[in-house]
Amino acid sequence: MIVRPPVNWLRLLFVWRGSVLPAILPQLLLMLFVSTVALETGGRIAGAKLPLDTAAFPLLGVSLAIFLAFRNNASYQRFTEARLCWGQLLIAARALTSQAISCFAAQPAALNQALFQRRLIAVVYALKHQLRGTDPMPELAGLLDAPELALLRGRSFLPVALLDAVRQMLVQAALRPPARGEVLMVLDRQVNALGAAVGACERISSTPIPYGYGVLLHRTVYLYCFLLPFGLVDAIGVATPLITVFVAYTFFALEAIAEQVAEPFGTAPNCLALNALTRQIERSVCEQYGVPMPAALQPDAGFRID
Amino acid sequence: MIVRPPVNWLRLLFVWRGSVLPAILPQLLLMLFVSTVALETGGRIAGAKLPLDTAAFPLLGVSLAIFLAFRNNASYQRFTEARLCWGQLLIAARALTSQAISCFAAQPAALNQALFQRRLIAVVYALKHQLRGTDPMPELAGLLDAPELALLRGRSFLPVALLDAVRQMLVQAALRPPARGEVLMVLDRQVNALGAAVGACERISSTPIPYGYGVLLHRTVYLYCFLLPFGLVDAIGVATPLITVFVAYTFFALEAIAEQVAEPFGTAPNCLALNALTRQIERSVCEQYGVPMPAALQPDAGFRID
Amino acid sequence: MIVRPPVNWLRLLFVWRGSVLPAILPQLLLMLFVSTVALETGGRIAGAKLPLDTAAFPLLGVSLAIFLAFRNNASYQRFTEARLCWGQLLIAARALTSQAISCFAAQPAALNQALFQRRLIAVVYALKHQLRGTDPMPELAGLLDAPELALLRGRSFLPVALLDAVRQMLVQAALRPPARGEVLMVLDRQVNALGAAVGACERISSTPIPYGYGVLLHRTVYLYCFLLPFGLVDAIGVATPLITVFVAYTFFALEAIAEQVAEPFGTAPNCLALNALTRQIERSVCEQYGVPMPAALQPDAGFRID
Amino acid sequence: MIVRPPVNWLRLLFVWRGSVLPAILPQLLLMLFVSTVALETGGRIAGAKLPLDTAAFPLLGVSLAIFLAFRNNASYQRFTEARLCWGQLLIAARALTSQAISCFAAQPAALNQALFQRRLIAVVYALKHQLRGTDPMPELAGLLDAPELALLRGRSFLPVALLDAVRQMLVQAALRPPARGEVLMVLDRQVNALGAAVGACERISSTPIPYGYGVLLHRTVYLYCFLLPFGLVDAIGVATPLITVFVAYTFFALEAIAEQVAEPFGTAPNCLALNALTRQIERSVCEQYGVPMPAALQPDAGFRID
């Protein structure tokens, strides 16, 4: 995620960091080359004039608009879904912490609060690593003791295993007299909210936007852009490369951003900052327990935070 | 579902597997033929000039854009709905498993955990087969014993019958002292979540997008494409077949993808990978119980997973 | 609802049943007449040339696109809402059945299961008839006995009355020792889900899309279509009637489908098949109780099912 | 709300009641005047030709389409939100009534059912008056006795005060042995559903669409329409006033409807019929209690119901 203090409208035109321009530069240079060739040859390919005119392009514009708008909306919807899941993690982790503290305030023996707190945070860390395909063990080693870690090694669904351990602690405590049965229900609901967020994150990862859409959009955009200079050259002459590259920039850039946003758990600049979100949940739970909390993550020199 | 490692932008232009091109090739060849005829005859039909010009097509573009965008969005919404249902199945199956393990940990006699686990997985398998219209018995035979299978044979709503059996086990266990009544509520909620996902999947199957939309879109797209070369030929001459086929490709391909996506439980390349999702749920529940779990499904050589 | 096996792309162009063409044929013939007149007179009205050209129409296209897209989306949203309500009816009826069977399995005297089952099904039938404005008594007579029917006659909110009776039975059974209080909550939630679906269906009927939208769209579409041939005749000559009727077809047909879909409980070809959905709920509840179930409804010769 | 029996397509073109034409007539006449002047002067202002041509307008069309579509969708979303709130009121009022009758059937002394019923209906009436800014006292006087009315006079949040009184009665009854504690939860949920609907209605009133949008749209529409005749006059001559007024009608009318729909609790023709909805809730609750119910509201001669 790019977190950048607002810049004025003029500087924003020339921003490099946070822009997707670097990622699409090769294709744009290619378009510059193609349109210059079209300009030089007067729109001829191997000596034969390709008699396109600007009237042909709005016909393609209908499809292009639908594909681009759909692709972008579907991608952003996935980003929003991911945002909601991580918001739910924060909300449920806090509620569960608050309930565990309040409900067992009079029964200190019922629940090992310190262990519960560390396992709860471990759920979030494990989920982050599962979604990013990274190794959770180094970070979990700071939260769980060695025997527990050993048991978890090799698990395919690590956040689920940790959440099950959290539930087990809470159910045991809640079913132990003189605790009231209602405490079970109250806690169970939040554990389920955590489980729902975990499952929803996996769902985002395991059901991408159908592949056919991407192929169709990609082909349409590129073919359109390759034909464009041949359609423009008779009408706007030397301005052809300028307009062609500008049009191509808008399409390629949108495709590039949409691709990043559609996999919101990645590490591209426009993905969610899972590390920061994980840290925020940890910090909040720590503060609720009144234990020292780690510092919040800060953006790096490139205004990135991941 | 197509699961393909990212390819670079150039190769993506020529991807065959995962594209809908094969499915619409005949129609595209027909369009190539029609537009070549229009080019040869200079836009004449039986000797009479069809005096269309490009100005007529944007008038049709309004309708076409609305129909295509609507059709595609409505289809994708059904795909999303289906994704959410299967996500809910995963979430609820895990939560129920975790609850059943925790809540009856101190009462091993109350619930036959092994039977419960197999029935729970059987619900998901039965749903998959119902949605795909395939025979569930071979796969269920690995989960349930013969007498139970015999009772289920011929059932119209097999997942419901299995879920009722799951509920019966849980209610009996939860109402049996010294279990607390709250356990009933906690379990009941997750059983209902499973039932809701089952019913929602049936709803997707039983209420398709109203038939009239498909007919209207289909006719508009085809008539538009057939007229197009006659409108273009005077303006762009030899480029007519190129542009016509390109425009037709974008429309036909979107219609084809939307058709696949609208029936998300089918087996077309852009449908949901129900087999993989079912297996994922089975694997997760098995891991929660600590029993050996089957391997995850892998994409085949054509990058498909179903 | 039209349920038609897939036909190939060519036959789909000439489908009659399931298309809205019959409903808009008179208006299309009128458009054919108007455009032929415009062609014959060269765009003159009473001898005076109406100097429209094609440039004027895209200006209207903006409004037209917004009105058509909005109207269609708002209509389809109502259709979707209705789908969800009937899905919820199915889900809640099943869950309630399953709960009633499980929770009172050990207390056969607490609940008259046969009566409960028939009343539950009667709720759904009563709702269907209320939404369609038909007489529920013939169908209810097969489910309820004469004294109960007599009490219900003349009720304005029949499904509510039946649902209240269902609730009364369940609350009595759940509050009767030794039943646990939690059973009350578990059942109450599903009764409320049924009530919510009933209320939501009434809401769809009682709050139509604001009338002004329909008038505005209708006027814009018709005025546009009447002016169109005068704008086209100079540019495309003899092709004017073809294009005019084609454009008019797309607008009139979309308006016609949207009108059907906006009242999803009607009996037009693109409405929901309430009879089939009602029967499906009945069949599922019957199968859960293990009693003989009626046959599923089948589409008629015209591929319709209502 | 306009409730009008369907009229045929021809009559619908000339409908006056239910159309927003009356509200925008002055502006349309002004546009007729402006475009006639432009026609007479050949597009000159103070002798100087304003050299607009039709090519300039599609550039503005992009913004206009986005503003109009957004404004309309945001407005309709508020209308939909309001519909859902009133649907929820109906659903929750019925469920609460049904629960209160069933749960206290065996404890007639626990709850004064008649008082409860009148207070419940009073909540809905009070909400209606709060939303419309009218005086609730006359209608409440028919439901509540004088001392209670006196206490309520001057309250800023009258529906909340009444709902609190409803809750108080129910909590007292539910906490009074031998009532089971679960009854409290069951009732509390529906009281909260009513409170949520009340709060959501206030939210609609207190957070309008940001003011800037309306100003921006308004200016764009009017400036566009004022410039339009100068752009059209060279191309379409005497048809300029016709097309200008037609285009202006579509924009002004959409803006006018969207304005009405955005404040769904108002009394304009396209707002919600709060009186009818309130009456419907009252009727349903009365029927549930088996007491005489008032007649349903009917549309007046102008097909309006408010």
Place this chain on the structure above:
Amino acid sequence: MIVRPPVNWLRLLFVWRGSVLPAILPQLLLMLFVSTVALETGGRIAGAKLPLDTAAFPLLGVSLAIFLAFRNNASYQRFTEARLCWGQLLIAARALTSQAISCFAAQPAALNQALFQRRLIAVVYALKHQLRGTDPMPELAGLLDAPELALLRGRSFLPVALLDAVRQMLVQAALRPPARGEVLMVLDRQVNALGAAVGACERISSTPIPYGYGVLLHRTVYLYCFLLPFGLVDAIGVATPLITVFVAYTFFALEAIAEQVAEPFGTAPNCLALNALTRQIERSVCEQYGVPMPAALQPDAGFRID
């Protein structure tokens, strides 16, 4: 937020307060300058003609429409999300107040109602200050006593800390015999609703719209507007500055409003009026308790309320 009584359509054209015109005036003047230069030079840059014509702009219009519509919708969605959160705060605060009063009516010793009330209101104030980045202590000092304030000073998640304190009071009271366990559940649900609203507000702040979108839109809009006069000058001559500035106004203004709306907790004119909403919640809770309530906030002379 701008709360302005309706003005007639003519005055609305010239509204200054509530319009974003002041914020974009510099850029508009620049566009006026650029387009005047283009007019004077006949579209030449450094003596060389930039041969753009109007046909090139619709090609860019596709991207522009998608970017603007997306940006605006995504921004408004965040505004709506924020509205819903604050609506939920109001609803949950009222419900909790009402429950606390009713449930402990017979046990005055269980809960310190006055302290509870002040802490509940403090949660809302603390949230407002956290979202706006302002110092909460001055306002909290009127609600909480000094020792409690001292404990809260330096907290990173102040609303969470206060909500935890609220929960603690309620759980203690609810677990204290003879209170019924169900009271715990009833209260817990509303505390969680408050916590969910707090977390959702933080989510809005911590996950902005991906940065890349803003950069892409900004560049496209400005480059388009700078090129526009060169494309228009041959076609519309002296009208070029008028149309250029008009087009630029619509784009810049939409970008400016969308930017304000996307950060709904800010203090720009189109943000949410958090002070007014906070006060409304305070007033409602005070009225429920029957204690004197502060006056509602009123718009200032510029029709603003924040």
